Amino acid sequence: MSFAATTMLYFLLFTFIYLLFKLFLHPKQNTINHKKPPGPPTLPIIGNLHMLGKLPHRTLQSLSKRYGPIMSLQLGQVPTIVISSSKGAESFLKTHDIVFASRPKIQGSELMSYGSKGLPFSEYGPYWRSMRKFCTLKLLSASKVEKSGPIRKEELGVLVNTLKKASLVGEVVNVSEIVENLIEDIVYKMILGRGKYEQFDLKKMIKDGLTLMGAFNLADYVPWLGIFDLQGLTQACKKTSKALDEVLEMIITEHEQTTNTDDPKDFVDTVLSIMHQTIDVEGGQDLVIDRTIIKAILLDMIGASIDTSSNVIEWALSELLRHPRVMKILQDEIQNEVGNKRMVEEKDLKNFNYLDMVVDETLRLYPVAPLLIPRECRENITIDDYSIKEKTRVIVNAWAIGRDPDVWSENAEEFYPERFIEKKMNYLGQEFESIPFGSGRRRCPGIQLGMITVKLVIAQFVHCFNWELPHNISPSNLNMEEKFGLTIPRAQHLHAIPSYRLDDAKLE
Numbered sequence: 001m002s003f004a005a006t007t008m009l010y011f012l013l014f015t016f017i018y019l020l021f022k023l024f025l026h027p028k029q030n031t032i033n034h035k036k037p038p039g040p041p042t043l044p045i046i047g048n049l050h051m052l053g054k055l056p057h058r059t060l061q062s063l064s065k066r067y068g069p070i071m072s073l074q075l076g077q078v079p080t081i082v083i084s085s086s087k088g089a090e091s092f093l094k095t096h097d098i099v100f101a102s103r104p105k106i107q108g109s110e111l112m113s114y115g116s117k118g119l120p121f122s123e124y125g126p127y128w129r130s131m132r133k134f135c136t137l138k139l140l141s142a143s144k145v146e147k148s149g150p151i152r153k154e155e156l157g158v159l160v161n162t163l164k165k166a167s168l169v170g171e172v173v174n175v176s177e178i179v180e181n182l183i184e185d186i187v188y189k190m191i192l193g194r195g196k197y198e199q200f201d202l203k204k205m206i207k208d209g210l211t212l213m214g215a216f217n218l219a220d221y222v223p224w225l226g227i228f229d230l231q232g233l234t235q236a237c238k239k240t241s242k243a244l245d246e247v248l249e250m251i252i253t254e255h256e257q258t259t260n261t262d263d264p265k266d267f268v269d270t271v272l273s274i275m276h277q278t279i280d281v282e283g284g285q286d287l288v289i290d291r292t293i294i295k296a297i298l299l300d301m302i303g304a305s306i307d308t309s310s311n312v313i314e315w316a317l318s319e320l321l322r323h324p325r326v327m328k329i330l331q332d333e334i335q336n337e338v339g340n341k342r343m344v345e346e347k348d349l350k351n352f353n354y355l356d357m358v359v360d361e362t363l364r365l366y367p368v369a370p371l372l373i374p375r376e377c378r379e380n381i382t383i384d385d386y387s388i389k390e391k392t393r394v395i396v397n398a399w400a401i402g403r404d405p406d407v408w409s410e411n412a413e414e415f416y417p418e419r420f421i422e423k424k425m426n427y428l429g430q431e432f433e434s435i436p437f438g439s440g441r442r443r444c445p446g447i448q449l450g451m452i453t454v455k456l457v458i459a460q461f462v463h464c465f466n467w468e469l470p471h472n473i474s475p476s477n478l479n480m481e482e483k484f485g486l487t488i489p490r491a492q493h494l495h496a497i498p499s500y501r502l503d504d505a506k507l508e
C-alpha cells in the first residue's frame with residue numbers, strides 16, 4: 001500500500017479516537033496566547049505530515065508563499081518551524097545561532113550512525129564540539145586539504161585518460177557514473193588510504209542511507225505509530241546499518257593489523273589513534289571513545305564527502321550542457337590562463353573568476369542539502385514576537401532561499417552565473433542570500449575540501465573535453481528533475497559525449 005493510502009486509512013481511524021479523547025478526557029487547554037508563526041491547518045495525529053509529498057523542498061516553498069517565510073508546521077507531535085527567506089535564516093542561524101545549534105534525534109541517524117554519534121547528527125555539546133574540532137584539524141583544515149591535492153590530481157588524471165579513449169570512438173559516457181566513481185575514489189584514498197572495496201558497494205549503501213535520513217519518517221514524528229513501520233523505513237535503516245557496519249568493521253580491522261598509530265597514514269589511522277581517550281562531557285561524566293564512536297565518525301565523514309561534491313558537479317555539468325554560452329565563456333577563461341597544452345592544476349583555480357560564478361550559481365539553484373540538516377531549538381525563545389518552544393524542530397529551506405525572486409529578481413529560476421559578477425560569495429556566514437553550506441556553528445566544515453574538489457573536476461572536464469548531449473536530447477529538453485533525500489541528486493543520470501580538445505591529442 002502506498003504511504004498516502006496507508007496514512008489516509010490510519011488517519012480516519014485515529015481522527016475518530018482522537019476526537020473522543022479530546023472531547024472526554026482532555027480538559028480544555030488554557031489559551032494564554034503564545035503566538036506561533038502562521039502555518040497551514042493541521043490534521044489530528046499527523047499534523048501536516050501528509051502535505052509534504054515527494055519533493056518536500058518544493059512543497060514547503062509553495063506553502064511559505066502562502067504562510068510566510070517563518071512558518072509553523074506540526075509534523076506529527078513535533079512542532080516545526082520552516083524558514084524560507086534569507087532574512088529568516090540570518091535571524092535563526094546568526095543572531096540566535098547558539099539556540100538552534102543542536103540536531104533532533106532521528107531514527108535514521110540513531111540506527112545508522114551508532115546512536116547519532118557522527119558529526120552531522122550529534123547533539124550540541126562537548127562531545128560534538130571536540131569531535132568537530134578533531135575532524136576539522138585532522139582532515140578538513142586548509143593544510144590537510146592542500147596535502148591531499150596529489151590524490152585529486154592522480155585520480156582525475158586516470159579518468160581523463162579513460163575519457164580520451166572514449167572520445168576517440170565517440171562513446172556516450174554515463175557522466176553521473178564517472179563523476180560518482182571519481183569522487184568515491186578520491187574520498188577513499190584520503191580517508192581509508194586505499195581504493196574501492198570490490199566486494200562491497202559502499203557508495204550505494206551511503207546513498208541509500210542519505211535517502212533514508214532525509215525521509216520524513218513517521219517514527220520520528222508519531223512515535224507510537226512508528227512502531228508499525230508503515231513506510232518500511234525502520235526495516236530499511238536496520239538493513240543498511242547492518243551492511244555499513246560490516247564494511248566499517250573490515251576497514252578498521254584492516255587498519256589495526258597494518259599500521260602503527262604513531263605514524264598515521266590516512267584518516268582512519270588518525271581516528272584510531274584517539275581510541276580509548278576520554279572526552280569531558282558536562283555533568284562530570286567522561287565519555288570514552290570506543291569502537292562505535294570511531295565507526296560513526298568515519299561513516300559520517302565518508303557520507304558527508306561523497307554524495308555532496310558529486311551532486312554539485314553533476315548539476316553544474318548539466319547546466320553547462322544546457323547553456324553552451326556559459327560553457328564557452330568558461331572554457332575560454334580556463335584556456336586563456338593555462339593554454340591548451342596542459343591540464344588544469346589546483347594552483348590555477350584562484351585565477352578562474354567565471355568558474356567561481358558557475359559554481360556559486362549551481363549551489364544557489366541546487367544546494368545539495370536542500371533543507372540543510374534539521375536543527376533543534378535548545379531553549380524557549382521569542383523571535384520576531386513569535387514564541388518558540390524548546391525542542392521545536394527548525395527546517396531551513398535553503399533551496400527556496402536560493403530561488404527567492406525578491407532577492408534574486410524575476411529570473412531567479414534561470415541559470416545565469418553573471419548575477420555573481422558583483423557579488424563574491426565566501427560562505428563563511430556573512431551572506432544569507434544563498435546558503436548551500438548552512439551557517440553558524442553547524443555550518444559545513446568541509447567547505448574548502450568540497451569547493452576545491454568541485455572546482456578542479458569541473459575545470460578539468462571542460463578544459464580537456466568538449467561535451468555534447470546524446471543525439472536524442474537537446475539542451476532545452478535535458479531532464480532536470482531531482483530526487484529528494486538528505487541530498488538532492490538528479491532524478492535521471494546525465495549522459496554526454498566527450499571530445500578531447502587539448503593539443504597533445506595522442507594517447508600516452
Ligand code: HEM
Pocket residue numbers: 119120121132140300301302304305306308309312367368369372373374435436437438439440441442443444445446447449450451454
Ligand atoms: C560542495 C559540497 C558540500 C556541500 C554543499 C555541503 C553542505 C552541507 C550542509 C548544508 C550542511 C548542514 C549545515 C547546517 O546545518 O547549517 C553540512 C554539514 C556537514 N558537512 Fe558538508 N557539504 C559539502 C561537502 C562536505 C565535505 C567534503 C565534507 C567532508 C567530510 C563535509 C562534512 C560535513 C559535516 C561533518 C557536516 C556536519 C556539521 C555539523 O553538524 O557540525 N561536507 N554540509
Ligand SMILES: *[C@@H]1O[C@H](CO)[C@@H](O)[C@H](O)[C@H]1NC(C)=O
Pocket residue numbers: 174176177180493
Ligand atoms: C549510469 O550510472 C548510474 C550511477 O552509477 C547507474 O545507476 C545507471 O544505471 C547508469 N546508467 C546506465 C544507462 O548505464
Ligand SMILES: *[C@@H]1O[C@H](CO)[C@@H](O)[C@H](O)[C@H]1NC(C)=O
Pocket residue numbers: 378379380389390
Ligand atoms: C520552556 O517552557 C515550558 C512551558 O511552556 C517549560 O515546561 C520548560 O521547562 C521551559 N524550558 C526551559 C529550558 O526553560
